Amino acid sequence: MNRSNRHLLSMTDLDRADIEQLLTLTESFAEVGERPIPKVPALRGKTIAWLFYEDSTRTRLSFETAAKRLSADTMNFSVSSSAANKGESLRDTVETIAAMGIDGIVVRHRSAGAPHRITDWVDASVINAGDGWHQHPTQALLDLYTAREHLGDLDGKHIAIVGDVKHSRVARSNALGFAEMGAKVTLVGPRTLMPPSLVGWPVEVTHDLDEVIDDLDICYLLRMQLERQKDAVVPTLREFHTEYGLGVARADRLGGDALIMHPGPMNRGVEIAGSVADRPNAVVTEQVTNGVAIRMAVLFLLLGSGLDVVDDQRAVA
Numbered sequence: 001m002n003r004s005n006r007h008l009l010s011m012t013d014l015d016r017a018d019i020e021q022l023l024t025l026t027e028s029f030a031e032v033g034e035r036p037i038p039k040v041p042a043l044r045g046k047t048i049a050w051l052f053y054e055d056s057t058r059t060r061l062s063f064e065t066a067a068k069r070l071s072a073d074t075m076n077f078s079v080s081s082s083a084a085n086k087g088e089s090l091r092d093t094v095e096t097i098a099a100m101g102i103d104g105i106v107v108r109h110r111s112a113g114a115p116h117r118i119t120d121w122v123d124a125s126v127i128n129a130g131d132g133w134h135q136h137p138t139q140a141l142l143d144l145y146t147a148r149e150h151l152g153d154l155d156g157k158h159i160a161i162v163g164d165v166k167h168s169r170v171a172r173s174n175a176l177g178f179a180e181m182g183a184k185v186t187l188v189g190p191r192t193l194m195p196p197s198l199v200g201w202p203v204e205v206t207h208d209l210d211e212v213i214d215d216l217d218i219c220y221l222l223r224m225q226l227e228r229q230k231d232a233v234v235p236t237l238r239e240f241h242t243e244y245g246l247g248v249a250r251a252d253r254l255g256g257d258a259l260i261m262h263p264g265p266m267n268r269g270v271e272i273a274g275s276v277a278d279r280p281n282a283v284v285t286e287q288v289t290n291g292v293a294i295r296m297a298v299l300f301l302l303l304g305s306g307l308d309v310v311d312d313q314r315a316v317a
Ligand code: NCD
Pocket: 058, 059, 130, 136, 139, 169, 170, 222, 223, 225, 263, 264, 265
């Protein structure tokens, strides 16, 4: 990781060496997760606050589990029952929490760039757990880890990221992450669900899933972000499923080793057929499991005692 950088805001913060380092560290933490008592003292005495302005189940639980396994103390800021509902600004909320003494703050916010703003107001490390349509870096990291566990080196592998790319921070983070690791990234979806501009994105684009399906190593389905869509972007969900969903016939065309991935929560019958989601090459629950280890690695690297990961790892083991 960029050692002068105490925050993880975007996949653009990480180059290939940083990602490699995080994935390697994650292997040790995955091993911790398999122990009878899956807990290490690595972050004892550190305090991490959760600041979730958007609904979240898996990401929040995953970060909480990661922090507990590292023996950190946590502070739970519940937006729905908080001063934010009484009109307090983000800045005042953040400064109030920081005044209690925190080392890290994990933020999810509906506005792109909110975690970045917070870095101006606090000394703590800021970790972006999803900001608007912008970025969700720990999701991309756990996806890279899961893909690499199955496929080995990702250089030259072909991933299609399919569906509602326009509204998806997961698509933006994963496109950057997989491209950085040398994979070929193809975005697939109707024009209405593509970002207005793809200038500078390290990707190819197609509007026809059948054009690429036989060639894929990973078929990555995105959730239809119905809560973010203002216009009628697809005629009907049934038609979307026919055109862009991973139904049985398309899933049968994937190569034998190809993976089916989804960040969750899945809309069965929309972006993915229910029975396809339950196939052995659909690794959705593995993604969730690996999410905890990835977040342990991120928290450890940003908040841990030293910069020498190897030595710190020995201390952890
Ligand atoms: C994603 C998110 O919230 O960005 N989900 C997640 O983190 N588990 C994707 C989504 O909601 O579709």
